[in-house]
Amino acid sequence: MNIEEKIQRTLAELGADNAEIVQALFAEVRAAMEAERQGLISGGAANDAERQKACRALRDRWLARKNGIISAIDEHWLKPSPRELKPLVGRAFNELRQAGAELEVSQLASGVPIKPDHRSAAQAGEATQVQPASADPVAAPDLTLPGAHRALGSLHPVTQVLREIEGIFLELGYRTETGPEIESVYYNFDALNIPETHPARDDWDTLYVKLPGSKDNAAVLRTHTSPVQIRAMEKYGAPLYLIVPGKVYRHDNPDASHATMFHQVEGLAVDRDISFADLKGTLDFFVKKFFGSGTRTRFQPSFFPFTEPSAEMAVSCWACGGKGCGVCKQSGWVEIMGCGMVHPFVLKNGGINPKRYSGWAFGFGADRMAMIRYGVTDIQLFYQSDVRFLEQF
Helix, strand or coil: CCHHHHCCCCCCCCCCCCHHHHHHHHHHHHHHHHHHHHHHHHHCECCHHHHHHHHHHHHHHHHCCCCCHHHHHHHHHHCCCCCCCHHHHHHHHHHHHHHHHHHCHHHHHHHCCECCCCCCHHHHHHHHHHCCCCCCCCCCCCCCCCCCCCCCCCCCHHHHHHHHHHHHHHHCCCEECCCCCEEEHHHHCHHHCCCCCCHHHCCCCCCEECCCCCCCCCEEECCCCCHHHHHHHHHHCCCEEEEEEEEEECCCCCECCECCEEEEEEEEEEECCCCHHHHHHHHHHHHHHHHCCCCCEEEEEEEECCEEEEEEEEEECCCCCCCCCCCCCCCCEEEEEEEEEECHHHHHHCCCCCCCCEEEEEEEEHHHHHHHHHCCCCHHHHHCCCHHHHCCC
16 A cells, blocks of 8 residues: 555554554655655756756645645645544654645755756657757757746635634534625624723724714724624524624734734624524534544633623643643644624524524634644735745645
8 A cells, every 4th residue: 555545545554553653644645745855856957947847746746735645645644533542643743744834845945956968868768859950059949948937826724714604513404694894883892882981992992993984993804804793683693593704993003923914713603592502502513523433622701891791611631632822822722713692682683582592603714723723923924925934735
């Protein structure tokens, strides 16, 4: 069984039920990766265009997000690995990813030599046949040279994560909804039970917009996607199951974990006889689909003006399996979202009778989920338009 066949099977299917077999599998993969890298370096290339093409092909074979070998190992070995082997598989996988950094095009190209005579006998024969008879060798084009290469683009990493999240909730019967990014104060704050004294309404937290012909700041750049909850309840009534992906804006100083614009996903369910237990079950299903079947969830009491009761949800650390590491600050848990039962006042503002219907809502940052998924440590990298960074996805 070759590498391509093995990475399409789970560890259980490969009989890897102990540390020795797991380490042997990862060592085999590392050896195959290094052999292909050395083969490219020793083979060389006829020119820079051919070298770039060969380097990209090897990089995509191992590091491509969709069909790359390392992505397949993540999907078939790491995510479904048994709990007792998860830390070992995680460490081996991280070491493999670090080794994969040597397959980036810039690093590979620097080690692949240019060999002008690097052509096969068949290529040389073809060149002899197509070479036109001309006294001026400069005027005769070399038809054996590769054509101009046009790089293909790809979806932005945050867009990829948003589409994956939407797909999970579409499977559960949810619909997606959008709303205006310039929002009224009523929909952004008042209808969501956020009082005028709440600090989120201060100028240093919210970006206010002065509309033409208005003396006052009558609108805001929405600070969350929650206003769409009210608009959707007014539009569709109950029952209602939807998610709201979109851009939001905060008056934050940009740093590694904050940006003035980022993406949020809001979820809302309104129906008869639904409870916090339904909320917990839905979110538990979501994180298992997104992070892996071995992910555990934890809910802690919290406070949000638009939900009561409210909670913060955390997931078991994907890096250490919940044992404690630098990623989770030795706690074993990583907080990812807020949630809770929709406040009766919010239901009433959406035109729904809180005595007949109940609802629950949740919200989280899609950019943070992308940072977790791809191991990105600075949110600013997503929006600096650096092709060297974006082409990795």
